[in-house]
Amino acid sequence: EPQADPDPSKKTLVILGTGWGSVSLLKNLDTENYNVVVISPRNYFLFTPLLPSCTTGTVEHRSIMEPIRSILLHKKAKVKFYEAEASSIDPDRKVVIIRDSSEIKGDMTETEVPYDMLVVGVGAENATFGIPGVREHSCFLKEIGDAQQIRKKIMDCVETAAFKDQTPAEIDRLLHMIVVGGGPTGVEFAGELQDFFEEDIRKLIPEISDRFRVTLIEALPNVLPSFSKQLIDYTESTFKEEKIDIRTKTMVKKVTDKTVEAEVTNPDGGKEHIVLPYGLLVWATGNAVRPVVRDLMSRIPAQKDSRRGLAVNEYLVVQGTRDIWAVGDCAVAGYAPTAQVASQEGNFLARLFNNMAKTEALEEKIRSLSSSLNLPTPPGGSSGDGGDGSGPLSAAEASRLIEEYERQLRRIKNIKPFHYSHQGSLAYIGSEKAVADVSWFNGNLATGGRLTFLFWRSAYLSMCFSTRNRLLVLNDWLKSKAFGRDVSRE
Numbered sequence: 001e002p003q004a005d006p007d008p009s010k011k012t013l014v015i016l017g018t019g020w021g022s023v024s025l026l027k028n029l030d031t032e033n034y035n036v037v038v039i040s041p042r043n044y045f046l047f048t049p050l051l052p053s054c055t056t057g058t059v060e061h062r063s064i065m066e067p068i069r070s071i072l073l074h075k076k077a078k079v080k081f082y083e084a085e086a087s088s089i090d091p092d093r094k095v096v097i098i099r100d101s102s103e104i105k106g107d108m109t110e111t112e113v114p115y116d117m118l119v120v121g122v123g124a125e126n127a128t129f130g131i132p133g134v135r136e137h138s139c140f141l142k143e144i145g146d147a148q149q150i151r152k153k154i155m156d157c158v159e160t161a162a163f164k165d166q167t168p169a170e171i172d173r174l175l176h177m178i179v180v181g182g183g184p185t186g187v188e189f190a191g192e193l194q195d196f197f198e199e200d201i202r203k204l205i206p207e208i209s210d211r212f213r214v215t216l217i218e219a220l221p222n223v224l225p226s227f228s229k230q231l232i233d234y235t236e237s238t239f240k241e242e243k244i245d246i247r248t249k250t251m252v253k254k255v256t257d258k259t260v261e262a263e264v265t266n267p268d269g270g271k272e273h274i275v276l277p278y279g280l281l282v283w284a285t286g287n288a289v290r291p292v293v294r295d296l297m298s299r300i301p302a303q304k305d306s307r308r309g310l311a312v313n314e315y316l317v318v319q320g321t322r323d324i325w326a327v328g329d330c331a332v333a334g335y336a337p338t339a340q341v342a343s344q345e346g347n348f349l350a351r352l353f354n355n356m357a358k359t360e361a362l363e364e365k366i367r368s369l370s371s372s373l374n375l376p377t378p379p380g381g382s383s384g385d386g387g388d389g390s391g392p393l394s395a396a397e398a399s400r401l402i403e404e405y406e407r408q409l410r411r412i413k414n415i416k417p418f419h420y421s422h423q424g425s426l427a428y429i430g431s432e433k434a435v436a437d438v439s440w441f442n443g444n445l446a447t448g449g450r451l452t453f454l455f456w457r458s459a460y461l462s463m464c465f466s467t468r469n470r471l472l473v474l475n476d477w478l479k480s481k482a483f484g485r486d487v488s489r490e
């Protein structure tokens with residue numbers, strides 16, 4: 001029977017965030033060992049790998065969301081969830097200040113949640129490097145709301161370009177979609193966008209479709225820096241066929257409501273300033289540290305040299321603290337900020353916490369047995385019953401049990417540090433092609449093409465959170481293939 005109030009005999013474990021790190025922790029945690037409290041402004045888990053597909057309607061957004069309340073329903077012991085943002089963390093008083101940042105507010109909008117143990121899994125925010133105009137004029141691609149906004153704007157640009165008597169220059173501007181950042185987010189989005197135009201818009205509005213252009217801007221000499229050279233070349237040549245214009249060695253410096261200004265480094269080393277008019281601008285230049293994390297870092301002297309997030313040790317304990325752990329994009333553990341890393345970290349913490357609870361229970365049993373051995377048996381003999389209610393034990397039995405518990409303790413206490421096991425990198429690049437760097441049977445396989453696309457689809461389908469999500473995504477794929485994407489602008 002789930003209990004409603006915090007059990008005073010248990011520690012309170014507070015988990016911040018409902019993303020990859022926190023949810024994989026929750027999935028594997030024995031919740032009956034702690035009073036578990038989850039705090040996040042988002043009351044659902046989001047399957048980010050399919051977010052780029054939501055921008056064009058290949059996949060509908062609700063198919064990749066899973067309500068946190070239904071995830072928690074399946075836990076053995078009740079878990080509290082507060083839809084709120086952690087605005088600051090006080091490691092001295094061991095409290096988290098939380099704020100209701102949603103649209104509807106009650107009388108109580110800000111309060112404190114005390115913790116014994118805290119897991120920070122708040123992810124990261126979008127990097128803009130302070131470049132002027134980015135926040136005001138571009139779309140990001142991180143949350144469901146971003147994908148919905150992009151989907152709406154693409155169609156707005158198309159319908160506006162098709163407006164009666166629109167000038168050719170204006171049609172060109174409106175149908176020019178610029179993506180800044182050649183990491184996997186930018187590449188996957190550019191591919192999805194091109195598919196949308198080729199497969200649907202071209203059929204529906206043929207008169208303007210030749211004017212449509214996608215430009216991908218990247219500051220470094222090539223896109224997908226984390227993939228192998230072979231796959232970078234494959235992606236770049238596929239994009240050329242798809243008529244996606246890749247502009248590398250091009251650093252965006254300023255954004256206005258209708259133009260992007262950038263500095264291009266020419267082969268001779270010279271710099272050139274360019275101005276590109278656009279209709280839609282998507283900004284995908286990676287991660288920046290969230291304010292709540294930056295604030296916590298400033299309160300912990302051991303974090304003073306850390307820049308990209310909370311520095312953690314090999315057990316994911318935040319350096320300079322004893323009772324705060326960090327997972328995912330907000331933690332600096334020496335790995336890339338990916339869902340794969342975050343979910344393995346969450347898994348690891350679940351094992352660690354399950355173990356810690358078992359350790360404490362065993363230690364408690366050993367303590368009570370040892371004290372019963374040292375004490376004269378009280379009249380009625382109620383002590384030293386081994387904690388299992390089986391009645392008084394003889395000294396010999398008690399010693400045997402202690403030995404057994406100590407053996408168990410040694411076994412479970414011996415938990416190894418976190419070790420990341422890389423399963424490979426996958427990215428969709430448009431026209432039913434994907435690239436994959438996977439290691440199988442100790443060998444490396446770098447592949448690109450249609451077969452890889454099928455592999456990409458089946459891998460992502462199997463990684464979806466629930467059977468419900470899996471069926472919805474499959475249904476969306478079949479639906480958009482059979483009937484085309486839905487271009488109604490909501």
Ligand code: FAD
Pocket residue numbers: 016017018019020021022039040041042048049050051052084085086087121122123124141142185290292327328329330337338339340341342426
């Ligand atoms: P997130 O999943 O971002 O979750 C953070 C959580 O914290 C959210 O629930 C958020 O609402 C909550 N939160 C935010 N602020 C607060 C606060 N103040 N208090 C409390 N809670 C807060 N990785 C891969 O490995 N493979 C892929 O194919 C892949 N595709 C991607 C595609 C896109 C478009 C994007 C944007 C990312 C992709 N990634 C992929 C990267 C991956 O999504 C991230 O690395 C991963 O989400 C990190 O997990 P996390 O738990 O740290 O953070």
Ligand code: NAD
Pocket residue numbers: 049131180181182183184185186188217218219220224225226250251252253284285286287336337338339425426427428
């Ligand atoms: P990223 O950090 O991987 O790439 C951002 C790119 O933007 C960089 O290549 C950078 O050089 C470029 N850039 C920065 N400033 C610029 C400027 N002013 N002008 C032009 N270019 C500029 O970011 P991401 O693609 O959002 O990915 C974030 C994380 O999520 C990564 O760890 C990535 O691996 C992961 N992810 C993985 C997948 C996948 O596996 N399919 C998909 C999406 C994201």
